[in-house]
Amino acid sequence: MYDNQRDLLLKESDRFPPPQGVRLSYGTAGFREDASVLLSTVYRVGILAALRALKTGKRIGLMITASHNKVSDNGVKVADPSGGMLTQDWEPFANALANASSSQDLVQLIIEFAEKENILLNGSKSAQVLVARDTRPSGELLLDAAKHGIGSIIGVVAHDLGILTTPQLHWMVHVRNKGLNGSERDYFHELSSSFRCLFNSNPNNSEWKLKDWDNQLVVDGANGVGGQKLEMLKEMLNGLAIEIRNSGKGEGVLNEGVGADFVQKEKIVPLGFGSQDVGIRCASFDGDADRLVYFTVPSESSNRINLVDGDKILSLFAIFIEEQLTILAARTKATKIDFRPTLGVVQTAYANGASTQYLKALGLEVVFTPTGVKYLHEKAAEYDIGIYFEANGHGTILFSDYCISVLQPLYWELSDVSSGSKSHKAALRLLAVTRLINQAVGDALSGLLLVEAILQHKNWSIQTWSELYQDLPSRQLKVKVVDRTMVETTNAETEVVKPPGLQEAINSKIAKYPKGRCFIRPSGTEDVIRVYAEASTQEAADDLATSVAKLVDQFLGVGSSN
Known part of the structure; x- marks a missing residue:
């Protein structure tokens, strides 16, 4: 039955x-490595995506990107039919595919997996994989390898969408599998029209008057694809004054001294920014535009910044959503309309403790997951409205089908009896948010517009936003170890289970510091143990992190921290 398929796979592989000497592991970001060693891996992920498309009967996405990594790196990841990440159930197969030592082993692995998953490899079914890449020089060659992999499975074809941001590809997979139009222009139209709707629903606005708003915004595009796409989006926003620097038009190197990862970790101004930007609202994308952070330059005499990270973006979104739900609750109670959506905020242990305290003080439900967007996204999907963000600026808002199905008729019902009322506009705003935010994955472009719309709605400066709460000082270290698997954790990676006695020793250190908090977790990619510490002062946070790093070294053997 599989002779033709077997021959094709052997020939292509x-x-x-x-x-x-290279062993790769599929993680939250897919496979990442120096581009020079990735041809085989990307080819095999093309096969994986093709099999996934046959299995689901839906379009699958394949993206060539290494996000915030250096320009010499690249990577590949798969988007499932929902537009979300590859199901975790298939990750072991992804690892086995990437690391198969020969063509014969590879083909046998594929045949056995197909039989186990009841995937027919006789060409009786057809399927499609949407493929795209970011602006890395290595992307074109790797994308060609991915197409060969997809074409190695009979009946599956690759649809090349060209150069896109990672979130654009995820969005296109999501909407096309719903039977809707999913072109890049459709994406831009969805963002621009829903942003305009949010702007016009402001109680202080009666029409589209961006020129009357303090909309001075400068965006660092990380010399990547995001800056180029924001230039295109600007043309559909009719007057939103965004200055784009590091746009990727040849003035700098991708992610080198620029971008959300650099800004968030180093807390210094990216290249192209300086004294001319003091007090101005600034934002930064990462290389493939799935991360977003804001910042201000506080002084002409220093290159330090005031960072407004993913925790504060989450807080801004949560405040706005909760306000609209509160307005609707008062109205629906009076009209006996049953609309009581669950609202949850999802963080990891890396979220600053001050942000968690602030959100809980607002009465919001805050839950934690292990580190990794796939865990955050999965947990957020358990709520009617789930908001998640990592401090690094990756996150989004998820709305359940139930929530959207109630909001739409509720909006029209309120329009019939009270068009222009607070409750009518609240329903309108929430519906606009469901269209503006990318519910498939974190998206710097859509996130940027939602931040701007909410700041304008509340008439807040970036300084007002930044002062919602004061971050606790923190420090991150990593300790090199022989075997990171010696450490096992529980409770969203905040408590050590193994080796015995280590958590008790950490607790004794934490108790010495006011507002002290510290946890350790094994890296997912290298033999290091990561240490995160918070305390009431920076000196205390540094001391706590250092003392716990020494404990890790004592329990796990000789190492070094940095």
Whole structure:
């Protein structure tokens, strides 16, 4: 039955021999490595995506990107039919595919997996994989390898969407599998029209008057694809004054001294910014535009910044959503309309403790997951409205089908009896948010517009926003170890289970510091243990992190921290 398929796979896979001495693991970001060793891996992920498309009967996405990594790196990841990440159930198969040592082993692995998953490899079914890449020079060659992988499975074709942001590809997979139009222009139209709707629903606005708003905004595009796409989006916003620097038009190197990852970790101004930007609202994308952070330059004499990170973006979104729900609750109670959506905020242990305290003080339900967007997204989907963000600026808002199905008729019902009322506009705003925010994945472009719309709605400066709460000082270290698997954790990675006695020793250190908090977790990619500490002062946070790093070294053997 599989002779033709077997022959095709053997022929094509021989063109992409695996690199010697390299073992790869599929994580939240897919496979990442120096681009020079990725041809075989990307070819094999093309096969994976093709099999997934046959299995689900839906369009699958394949993106060539290494996000915030250096320009010499690249990577590949798969988007499932929902537009979300590849199901975790298939990650072991992804690892086995990438690391198969020969073409014969690879083909046998594929045949056995297909039989286990009841995937027919006789060409009786057709399927499609949407493929795209970011602006890295290595992207074109790797994308060609991915297409060969997709074409190695009979009946599956690759649809090349060209250069996109990662969130654009995820969005297109999501909407096309719903039977809707999913072109890049459709994406831009969805963002611009819903942003305009949010702007016009402001109680202080009666029409589209961006020129009357303090809309001075400068965006760092990380010399990547996000800056280029924001230039295109600007044309549909009719007057939103955004200055784009590091746009990727040749003035700098991707992610080098620029971008959300650099800004968030180093807390200094990116290249192209300086004394001319003091007090101005600034934002930064990462290389593939799925992360967003804001910042201000407080002084002409220093290159330090005031960072407004993913925790504060989450807080801003949560405040706005809760306000609209409160307005609707008063109205629906009076009209006996049953609309009581669950609202949850999802964080990881890396969220600053001050942000968690602030959100809980607002009466919001805050829950924690292990580190990784796939865990955050999965937990957020359990709520009717789930908001998640990592401090690094990756996050989004998820709305359940139930929530949207009630909001739409509720909006029209309120329009019939009270068009222009507070409750009518609240329903309108929430519906606009469901269209503006990218519910498939974190999206710097859509996130930027939602931040801008909410700041304008509340008439807040970036300084007002930044002062919602004061971050606790923190420090991160990593300790090199022989075997990171010696550490096992529980309770969203905040408590150590193994080795015995280590958590008790950490607790004794934490108790010495006011507002002290510290946890350790093994890295997912290298033999290091990561240490995160908070305390009431920076000196105390530094001391706590250092003392716990020494404990890790004592329990796990000789190492070094940095």
